[in-house]
Structures are given as C-alpha cells and as structure tokens.
Amino acid sequence: MIRQPKLINSLSPYVPGKPIETVAREYGLDPSEIAKLASNENPLGTPQKVKDALHEAIDRVFIYPDGGAYYLREKMGKKFNIDPDWIFFGNGAAEIIEMAAKALLDVGETAMYSQYGFAMYKVATYASNHRGVEIPAGPGYHQDLDAFLKAIDDTTKIIYLSNPNNPTTTMIPAEELNRFVEQVPDHILIVIDEAYYEFVDNEQYPDSMKYIREQGRKNIIILRTFSKIYGLAGLRVGYGFAHPDLLFMLGKVRSPFNVNLLAQVACIAAMDCDDHVHASVAHVKKEKEFVLKELDRLGLRYLAEEGNFVAVNVERDVVPVFTEMQRRGVIVRPLQGYDMPEWFRMSFGHRYENEKFIRVLEEVL
Ligand SMILES: Cc1ncc(COP(=O)(O)O)c(C=O)c1O
Known part of the structure; x- marks a missing residue:
C-alpha cells in the first residue's frame, strides 16, 4: 500500500x-x-464581446497558447498602470495561492491564515506538505492582524490574508493593513487576496497596489481574478501583482501553459468590458x-x-x-x-x- x-x-x-x-x-x-x-x-x-472573441478563437485551439501571455500581460499593464513584468497569471487565483506555497515553503516552514479564512490557504499549505498555522479570528469573524503578528516565529514564511474574506465578507481597513505591512519582516511573504476587489464599496478599503507600485516591496503579492466580476469562472484565470524578483521565484513552479488559449483571448476582450x-x-x-x-x-x-x-x-x-x-x-x-x-x-x-x-x-x- x-x-x-x-x-x-x-x-x-x-x-x-x-x-x-x-x-x-x-x-x-x-x-x-x-x-x-x-x-x-x-x-x-460573460460579456457579449468576450463570447464573440471566443467564437473567433475556436479555430486556433489546436496550437499551444502563448506561455508568457504576452498580449494579455501588455493590456493589463496599461489598464493597471503597472510594468507588465510585475504581473503573474494562474489557472485561477487558486493556482497562485498554491504556487506561493510550493515555491517558497522550505522544510519546517509554515504558512499562516485566519480561522474562517478562505479554504484554499490551508489546502495549498498542506498539499505542499507543510504545516499551516490557523490564527483565531477576532470579534465579528474578522482576521485579527495583531494576533498574526504575535504568532510570527522562526518558521513563518507566508501569511495569507483575504480582503474581503470569503466566506465571512469581512474587510481589513487600510489603516490596519498599512500598520501590519510595516511590521511584518520582509523575509515573510504576505499574500493579499482581493478576489472580490471590484465589488468593494468602502472608503476604508486599502489601496494595496501602493505597496508594490510606490513602495516596491518584494514580500507582497496582490491577487485578483477574472472569475467573479468578469463572469469567467469557467475559464480559470487569476492574476497577481508583485515585484519581478518574487514572480521569478513563483515562475519556477508554474506548469507550462497554465493559462489556456481561450482563457487568454477571453481576458483580453474582457479588459474592454x-x-x-x-x-x-x-x-x-x-x-x-x-x-x-x-x-x-x-x-x-x-x-x-x-x-x-x-x-x-x-x-x-x-x-x-x-x-x-x-x-x-x-x-x-x-x-x-x-x-x-x-x-x-x-x-x-x-x-x-x-x-x-x-x-x-x-x-x-
Ligand atoms: C477569497 C478567494 N480567493 C480566491 C478565489 C479563487 O478564485 P479563482 O476562481 O480565480 O481561482 C476565490 C474563489 O472563490 C475566493 O473566494
């Protein structure tokens, strides 16, 4: 056996x-x-423009997709006002959550996530054969960032935060996240999962892009997805923004062609929607x-x-x-x-x- x-x-x-x-x-x-x-x-x-683009692309599915997703990357770079080299794609944001664990956790190292945090953080950590540390939630099912800070030890390598969190809907306000980011040592990766970013209607929501774009931090990745707002869950495309040095490390565990040809075509069209x-x-x-x-x-x-x-x-x-x-x-x-x-x-x-x-x-x- x-x-x-x-x-x-x-x-x-x-x-x-x-x-x-x-x-x-x-x-x-x-x-x-x-x-x-x-x-x-x-x-x-799914937007009609995306469906039209998919119909047009169907004759091309006998060829491999562009492994580097050049056109999608360029288009997103313009849209988000960021160098295309600072963008990373996954077969859903879920795959990037997994790649972080696979690429970075060494023997004996751990990842942290909140009680009631999105289930994939634990799955990704354990599936890479590493131990996860679940931090008890604060009042109102909130992620307790002070408790995360207190729990950091020599084994801590990744912190997964979900903002807002699925399934609890809870949001980490800007002031709290800014303070947290300042205090986490820079050898620990903070994954800020913003899968529901576009739906947030709250002045206190952090402008997390500034950690990367303005501050150039090398220990933060911001995750977003085409699954929710763009109605493309079935095509599986998530993306991350981070410093190229960090993305280079994640790229080592990426499977070839992880974003398929139709998915790339759909996302390029979706950017105009x-x-x-x-x-x-x-x-x-x-x-x-x-x-x-x-x-x-x-x-x-x-x-x-x-x-x-x-x-x-x-x-x-x-x-x-x-x-x-x-x-x-x-x-x-x-x-x-x-x-x-x-x-x-x-x-x-x-x-x-x-x-x-x-x-x-x-x-x-
Ligand atoms: C908080 C959160 N992160 C990531 C994901 C994964 O999204 P994707 O469909 O891009 O893998 C989900 C999906 O439900 C989610 O709720």
Missing part, C-alpha cells in the same frame, strides 16, 4: 459548490428551475439591499460587509437546511467545513433567483 505523507493525508479536499446538473440529477429537478447561488459567480454572466463591470457592481449592490432587507424581515443574523455574497446564520444545524433548500431547487454553500456549523453562504443572483431563495429559506425554516 502506498503511504501518503502525513500532512497531505490530514487534508480534506476543497469542496466546491454543487453544479446545477448534479443537483438536478440527484433530486429529479428541471435544471432550468434551479438557482445556483453557491459559488459567488456573476449572475450577469468596463460597462459589464459597472453593471455587475450596480446589480450586486441592488440585490444585496433586497436580500438583506428580506433576511432582516426573517429575523436572521448575517455577515455582509463586502463582496457579492452574504453569510447567513440559521441558528440550527445548517446541513438539513441546505439539503432541504437543494431539494427545492436552491443551491447555497453550507459552511460546516469552515467550522461555522449554523451558517451558509449565498451569492446574490438575479432578482427572480433571490426571491426564490428567500421563499425557499422561509419555507424550510
């Missing part, structure tokens, strides 16, 4: 939101009637207001600081609630795996989906 390394063996695999087809099959439902609100996707879908970005932000804002008002009416406690989703407390075991909602055609994400056994996370969908969500939740409770 093959023996797996202990740390990898201790890991529970990442559990994604259930696909519509699976739920339809399991419960004998019509797929078109199911509201999938489990993966923080964009209900407005500001109208889609604005419409998506406005949609989420409106639907968030609607859903929160309804949750207030139901008297439920929730976390809804930032992002295109809300975490809801049902004050009982969430699993039967989740299962019953699924049976009635609404897929949410139960959070027992995050040690939040009475909570689920719901992403804001179309109005008809959100209405169905509220109706079904009310029936089930």
Whole structure:
C-alpha cells in the first residue's frame, strides 16, 4: 500500500459548490428551475464581446497558447498602470495561492491564515506538505492582524490574508493593513487576496497596489481574478501583482501553459468590458439591499460587509437546511467545513433567483 505523507493525508479536499446538473440529477429537478447561488459567480454572466472573441478563437485551439501571455500581460499593464513584468497569471487565483506555497515553503516552514479564512490557504499549505498555522479570528469573524503578528516565529514564511474574506465578507481597513505591512519582516511573504476587489464599496478599503507600485516591496503579492466580476469562472484565470524578483521565484513552479488559449483571448476582450463591470457592481449592490432587507424581515443574523455574497446564520444545524433548500431547487454553500456549523453562504443572483431563495429559506425554516 502506498503511504501518503502525513500532512497531505490530514487534508480534506476543497469542496466546491454543487453544479446545477448534479443537483438536478440527484433530486429529479428541471435544471432550468434551479438557482445556483453557491459559488459567488456573476449572475450577469460573460460579456457579449468576450463570447464573440471566443467564437473567433475556436479555430486556433489546436496550437499551444502563448506561455508568457504576452498580449494579455501588455493590456493589463496599461489598464493597471503597472510594468507588465510585475504581473503573474494562474489557472485561477487558486493556482497562485498554491504556487506561493510550493515555491517558497522550505522544510519546517509554515504558512499562516485566519480561522474562517478562505479554504484554499490551508489546502495549498498542506498539499505542499507543510504545516499551516490557523490564527483565531477576532470579534465579528474578522482576521485579527495583531494576533498574526504575535504568532510570527522562526518558521513563518507566508501569511495569507483575504480582503474581503470569503466566506465571512469581512474587510481589513487600510489603516490596519498599512500598520501590519510595516511590521511584518520582509523575509515573510504576505499574500493579499482581493478576489472580490471590484465589488468593494468602502472608503476604508486599502489601496494595496501602493505597496508594490510606490513602495516596491518584494514580500507582497496582490491577487485578483477574472472569475467573479468578469463572469469567467469557467475559464480559470487569476492574476497577481508583485515585484519581478518574487514572480521569478513563483515562475519556477508554474506548469507550462497554465493559462489556456481561450482563457487568454477571453481576458483580453474582457479588459474592454468596463460597462459589464459597472453593471455587475450596480446589480450586486441592488440585490444585496433586497436580500438583506428580506433576511432582516426573517429575523436572521448575517455577515455582509463586502463582496457579492452574504453569510447567513440559521441558528440550527445548517446541513438539513441546505439539503432541504437543494431539494427545492436552491443551491447555497453550507459552511460546516469552515467550522461555522449554523451558517451558509449565498451569492446574490438575479432578482427572480433571490426571491426564490428567500421563499425557499422561509419555507424550510
Ligand atoms: C477569497 C478567494 N480567493 C480566491 C478565489 C479563487 O478564485 P479563482 O476562481 O480565480 O481561482 C476565490 C474563489 O472563490 C475566493 O473566494
């Protein structure tokens, strides 16, 4: 029998939101009637310009993509006003989270992340056969940066922060993050995961790009993604901004052609879709207001600081609630795996989906 390394063996695999087809099959439902609100996707879908570009590119998929993603890199450099050499791509931001652990953790070194922090930080750390250190959350499920500082020891090599955090929606304000960045020794990498950056509507949100663009720090990477705001989750493209010296190290563990040809074409087209970005932000804002008002009416406690989703407390075991909602055609994400056994996370969908969500939740409770 093959023996797996202990740390990898201790890991529970990442559990994604259930696909519509699976739920339809399991419960004998019509797929078109199911509201999938489990993966923080964009209900407005993929911009038309992107779909047109994908159609045009289909004849070229017999060739390998550009491994360096030259045109995408150049376009993003212009858009974000940063040297293209300071941009790094992954098969989703999730892959960059993994590459950081793979590329940087030496024997005996550890990565830190918050209790209730995005699950991939732990997965990436343990999957690279290294130990993770979970820092207890502060009040209101917030990432407790002072506790991170106190916990830093000789083994600490990576700190993963999520801003805002999935699934708790909690945001780290600029003042707090600035102070933190100043105090972390520069041999420790800080991964600032901003997967929901475009949805944030808050004056206190940090301008994290300045750590890189103005301060030239070599121990910070800022992560973002095309999955959410651009409606491209299925194509898997995430990106990071960081000093080229740091990106050179990550590049050593990158698989060849990790961003496929269609994905590159789609992202280049998506960069011209500001109208889609604005419409998506406005949609989420409106639907968030609607859903929160309804949750207030139901008297439920929730976390809804930032992002295109809300975490809801049902004050009982969430699993039967989740299962019953699924049976009635609404897929949410139960959070027992995050040690939040009475909570689920719901992403804001179309109005008809959100209405169905509220109706079904009310029936089930
Ligand atoms: C906080 C956070 N970071 C990263 C990701 C990964 O995104 P991607 O689809 O780019 O891998 C997600 C996806 O849900 C997320 O919630």
